[in-house]
Amino acid sequence: MDLRDLYQEIIVDHNRSPRNFRKIDEHTHTAQGFNPLCGDKLIMYIVLSGDVISDISFEGSGCAISVASASLLTERLKGQTVEEALKTFEELHTVFTSPDEPEDLEALGKLGALAGVRAYPSRIKCASLSWHALNSALNSGGVTASTE
Amino acid sequence: MSVPATVQTQEFDVERIRADFPILHQQVHGKDLVFLDNAASSQRPQSVIDAVSHYYMHDHANVHRGVHTLSERATAAYEGTREKIRSYINAASTAEIIFVRGTTEAINLVAQSYGRERFQPGDEILITWMEHHANIVPWQMVCEKTGAKLVVAPITQDGELDMDAFTKLLTDKTKIVAVGHISNAIGSVNPIKEIIDLAHKHDVPVLIDGAQSMPHTQVDMQALDADFFAFSSHKMFGPTGVGVLYGKQALLDSMPPYQGGGDMILAVDFEKTLYNELPAKFEAGTPNIAGVVGLGATIDYLNQLDFNAVAQHEQALLDYAQEQLATVPGLRIIGTAKDKASVVSFVLDTVHAHDLGTIVDSEGVAIRTGHHCAMPVMDFFKVPATARASFAFYNRHDEVDVLVAALIKAQRMFA
Numbered sequence: 309m310d311l312r313d314l315y316q317e318i319i320v321d322h323n324r325s326p327r328n329f330r331k332i333d334e335h336t337h338t339a340q341g342f343n344p345l346c347g348d349k350l351i352m353y354i355v356l357s358g359d360v361i362s363d364i365s366f367e368g369s370g371c372a373i374s375v376a377s378a379s380l381l382t383e384r385l386k387g388q389t390v391e392e393a394l395k396t397f398e399e400l401h402t403v404f405t406s407p408d409e410p411e412d413l414e415a416l417g418k419l420g421a422l423a424g425v426r427a428y429p430s431r432i433k434c435a436s437l438s439w440h441a442l443n444s445a446l447n448s449g450g451v452t453a454s455t456e
Numbered sequence: 457m458s459v460p461a462t463v464q465t466q467e468f469d470v471e472r473i474r475a476d477f478p479i480l481h482q483q484v485h486g487k488d489l490v491f492l493d494n495a496a497s498s499q500r501p502q503s504v505i506d507a508v509s510h511y512y513m514h515d516h517a518n519v520h521r522g523v524h525t526l527s528e529r530a531t532a533a534y535e536g537t538r539e540k541i542r543s544y545i546n547a548a549s550t551a552e553i554i555f556v557r558g559t560t561e562a563i564n565l566v567a568q569s570y571g572r573e574r575f576q577p578g579d580e581i582l583i584t585w586m587e588h589h590a591n592i593v594p595w596q597m598v599c600e601k602t603g604a605k606l607v608v609a610p611i612t613q614d615g616e617l618d619m620d621a622f623t624k625l626l627t628d629k630t631k632i633v634a635v636g637h638i639s640n641a642i643g644s645v646n647p648i649k650e651i652i653d654l655a656h657k658h659d660v661p662v663l664i665d666g667a668q669s670m671p672h673t674q675v676d677m678q679a680l681d682a683d684f685f686a687f688s689s690h691k692m693f694g695p696t697g698v699g700v701l702y703g704k705q706a707l708l709d710s711m712p713p714y715q716g717g718g719d720m721i722l723a724v725d726f727e728k729t730l731y732n733e734l735p736a737k738f739e740a741g742t743p744n745i746a747g748v749v750g751l752g753a754t755i756d757y758l759n760q761l762d763f764n765a766v767a768q769h770e771q772a773l774l775d776y777a778q779e780q781l782a783t784v785p786g787l788r789i790i791g792t793a794k795d796k797a798s799v800v801s802f803v804l805d806t807v808h809a810h811d812l813g814t815i816v817d818s819e820g821v822a823i824r825t826g827h828h829c830a831m832p833v834m835d836f837f838k839v840p841a842t843a844r845a846s847f848a849f850y851n852r853h854d855e856v857d858v859l860v861a862a863l864i865k866a867q868r869m870f871a
Contacts, residue, residue: 311818315811315869324870346810346826347840369840371810372870428814 314424314431315372318380323372328365328382341368341441343433348374352381352441359389371434377422378438384419390446397439404432468765473850476501476757480850487820490855495640495799495846496824497690498671500754507753508695508746519745520719520736534745537752538735544755545685546676547702551734554701554708555743559667560590562686562701563634565738566663567594569711570684571632577603580629582660584622584646585611585836586639589829591665595634604631611836615642615791622651626658633662637669641830641844642791643774643799645669652681661707667691671848672770672797674763677702689747693848694754698747701738708734715740766849770798773847777856784863790837798847801828807866809841815869816843819862821855 332353341350348370355363364386366378385393396419403410403423413420425435474480479499482489491499511533517526519534538550547553556562571581581595585608592606599606607630609622617635626633633655638645648664655662661683666675670692677685684707688699703711713720713731717740722730731737777800781787786805803809813825824844827834834840845859 311815311869314814320870347831347834348810349840371808373811375808431810431814434810 314428316421316424318418318421319372319376319424322376322379326366326375326379328379328386329367330365331367332363332365335363337445339441339445341437341444343370343374343437345433346371348434348437350374350378350438350441352378352438352445354442354445356390359391361385361388361390361393366438370437373422373425373431373434374437377435380418380422381438381442384417385442393442394446397443400439401436404436468762468769468849470769470850470852473761474852476503477850478502478505484820484822485818488858490819490821490858492845492847492851492855492859493822493824494671494848494851495668495691495828495844497696498693498848499850500693500695500750501757503757504694504750504753508750511746511749515749516745518742530745530749533749533752534743537748537755540752540755541700544674544759545702546678548678549705551705552677552702552708554703554735554738555748556686556699556701556738557697557744558688558690558699559665559686560594560688560699562684562699563590563663563665564594565701565714566632566684566686566703567598569714569738570661570707571595571598571604572601573712575599575602575604575631578629579604579631580607580627581605582607582609582622582625582630582633584609584617584635586615586617586642586644586646586830586833587634587636588640588665588667589831590667591634591636591663592832608832611644611833614793615639615644615833615837616793616795617644617646619647619650623654626654626660628658630655630658630660633660634665635662636665636667637675638672638797638799639791639830639833640668640799641828641833641842642793642801643796643846644791644793645795645797647795648682649680652683656681668797668799673767674758683707689751689754692754693757695744695747695750698744698751705734708738713737713740717741719743761849769849770847773851773853773856774798774800776853777845777847777859780856780860781863784860784867786867787863790839790842798851799844800846801842801844803839803842804863804867807870809843811870812843812863812866815866816859816862819858819865821859821862823859 335353336356337354350368353365364382422435425431477499515529517530519531538553541553542550609625610618652662663684664682666685666687670687683704685702690696720732720737720740722732788803790801809825826841
């Protein structure tokens, strides 16, 4: 188990300079992700135009894994439909939690870098925090998502 | 890094102590384990492991019930530990030693049994800003039911209790004071004798959360004059799932049972139940017998240590750790009280505590990262989380060096 599998360059980079790290005042959907174990707290802001995520951002504080994951999420999902976004959520969720080795990480693109948490069970919550918040924002329109 | 001769204690042979703790002698990720998470839970000496194992192999039966030999053996071992605890903390009577699951249950017991009966709207419960959630939430729950108010004494920027403010907040409205002896999050040692004396001038009883002090020091209930004192076995090198509530007999006698069931009764019919005497009144159901037996062996182990030498060794470790951590660029120690236990909380400017925890683990170092069940302390210092290295008497100076090297590795990784 090499730490660099967890802290790949792309993770370090997105932690150091998170993309779309801002508040969108005119959002249509929002939800907070909170990890009570470590205190990580992220807020996702989404603008839906029809069925398309026309803008998406986040704010908050957390470890490198949770911040990089949120940053990668916003980068990936901007311009996607809600259906596509939820499909990506499902795919990533399977990668994080399935006992089977992921078959095709390439298909996940940059998000594949998050698969390193598989070897660190206590850190899966960090990587999935923003995704749970996204899911909650799109499905229920704004309650706090918890990783517990 | 060599250790200056002045910080080495002559009396304290740390290698001899380490030989008593089998778990310390292992590798994690190919590196020698450096266990610095003792404030969360410490490790057990072989004698405690053997005592629990011997109990299950030879003596187990339910306590206080059978007339057969095994039940009598189990009862003797269980009650024998009660006397060991009484003597260890110098309580006046074994009736004052209640076995519970841990500090959390002890505080809940007092909050529910003592507080819920007596507190009225307008009454105040005085705690401090540095309490563990276990000494906050049980009181909040009682406040909700009774209309009493939770009053929180502030701390200073060093993480010390503000005694002037505390003194002012202690009034005729105060019905109980509940204070941690030592902060689990930042290591500050509170002046509990002074607090107890102050509260008693107002006829206010005091509960001390001793979870963090028992692993580091010895306490004397009669000298302290504490009304309640709660602690956990697992933090003081004993088994998990067992702890002690000490309470003055007159107070415990005046309180209703906390839970109902077997062992806490004298006679039951469907009209009325007669409750048992202390301490059985507060020990409903079959207790954690093996845990209590193991705690007895823990007390035997602690009794053969020289606690002056322990204190000197831990102070030297603390001084060395704080001095070495201060050399790490961008590191800030959270909690700089003058009187501190061997607990160091810190943050690094470029690496989140949670990432630190994972990275130093890859070097074999176990530290705690997060809010340490003390979110108000984190809010006070405006940090989301800290990393915490907490030392026990079996830790060595060179383990500090391993920690510091691991922190520098973490910084490089994020540079």
